[in-house]
Amino acid sequence: MATIDTAQSNGSGLLDRLSDAWASRDVRFAVEIAVGIFAFLIFVGVLYPAPMPILFLGLVLGSINALIALGIVLTYRANRIINFAVGDLGAVAAVLTASLIVGPKWPFWPAMFVGLLSALFLGGITEVLFIRRFSKAPRLILTVATIGLQQLFVFGELALPKAFGYDTAPQPPVPFKFTFTWQFLVFRGGHLLILIVVPLVMLGLAAFFRYTRVGIAVRASAESADRASLLGVPVKRVQTLVWVIAGGLSGLAVL
Template identity: 25%
Template sequence: MDLLTFMQQMVNGFSLGSMYALIAIGYTMVYGVLRLINFAHGDIMMVGAFLAYAFISIFNLPFAFAVLLSVVISALVGILTDKIAYKPLREAPRISLLITAIGISFFLENAFTVFAGGIPRPFPVPEYMQNIFNVSGIIFSTSSIMVPIVTLVLLLAILFVLYKTKYGMAIRALSFDIKTVNLMGIDANKIISIVFALGSALAAVGGIFWVINYPSVEPMMGVLVGLKAFAAAVVGGIGSVTGAVLGGFIIGFTEVVVVAFFPDLAGYKDAFAFVFLIFVLLFKPTGIMGKDLEKSRF
């Protein structure tokens, strides 16, 4: 592989990895607080993409306003999911929460299949997002550059919330002991709702960028993407926000590099992400940036 090809794959890997990272942050934040793998998280990404599609194609809203509205509604969907499905099970065994998360995932997929149909629909990508640039032989689009930038900006925003605000302090305290936080006069359920809102909003942003780069929306689109984002969170160190972003970049690069070096194995590129996950778990079970979650979180 020559230098030009390598640089091209770097651009592609950053773009793909950024989308995984946005979704992985939500996984890791919910796990850090509730010790819950929210398997419905990938479907929240699908909800955000479908809402953007509906607002643009059906209601003819401007792209920026449609995206903002989709992100806000997705955050509300995350809050409702917690209030309706997870809040009644706060004291239940972890397996009950896990089964509930899988049930919510199936519910969202089938609900959108019934009401929107299972046929993939083309996403109306704005023309300025499709602009192609050629810099010294490296080809990239506006969207492929925007995704890593937006990801890093949102990462900094999340870290600011976690470490520089009272709500962030409450989130970190909650991740250690919910009962003690309640005794200190903090509304734990309100803080958990904030965590779900933040995670769901990021998933929606990731979903919208996904359909901009791969312009097709359908109810099952969040399944595989969600699983790979979960793999990214585990690879980076589940419970670590920066680890989730790092894991997203790693999984994205793994997919891109496999296709670049081994074109004959392009059909198996999805499997390589999980093979990489297995190797990381074998040698560092807590993930690359994982910490002892009894001592530190986020």
């Protein structure tokens, strides 16, 4: 009996420790990442085997899409809407950058810097002029409004080249001359730059939201805007900041 009681006690203690560990957000996040990696390996190794160059290209393209997806998540947490306009925020900046490079012959990096600044500005001004006006409207109405904003940005993408004397968006020269061939695919320096920049951006945002006062204010507003407002958090300005970040992420992805 003593042995059985001891075993039951040990089992109960183990379950309690596992329950306490699972209550930790960091532990849950690590488990979710591990499960995701395992599922990915099963998918590409058993269900849908693919050559390594294809997987590498998928990693590059997926990293770009991850930035846009992060912008969608941020604006959803801030405004509780599905933002259909995020991708075209960056597209306007990309067209502006290409037009500056091909038209006035700007160097690549200054043109890219101006394009990225325009994406940040466009994200902030969109929230102030449009999204804030619908703050009391039903979420479905605001979601539909983002579709209208998307069409407005598409118009900007078509109109910008004409301001520089082009009928369509010009194709700027590739700034990176480095290339390498992996079996049947050719990769350029831009592909490697994506794999360097995107993880750094992700880590920077994670540190920003976790350790800075502004980042904590963004998280508090996302959890409950009313409660955060009562605690003195400037919710409106925080939401504008979220849209600025989303615009920057979209611009960085498209550029």
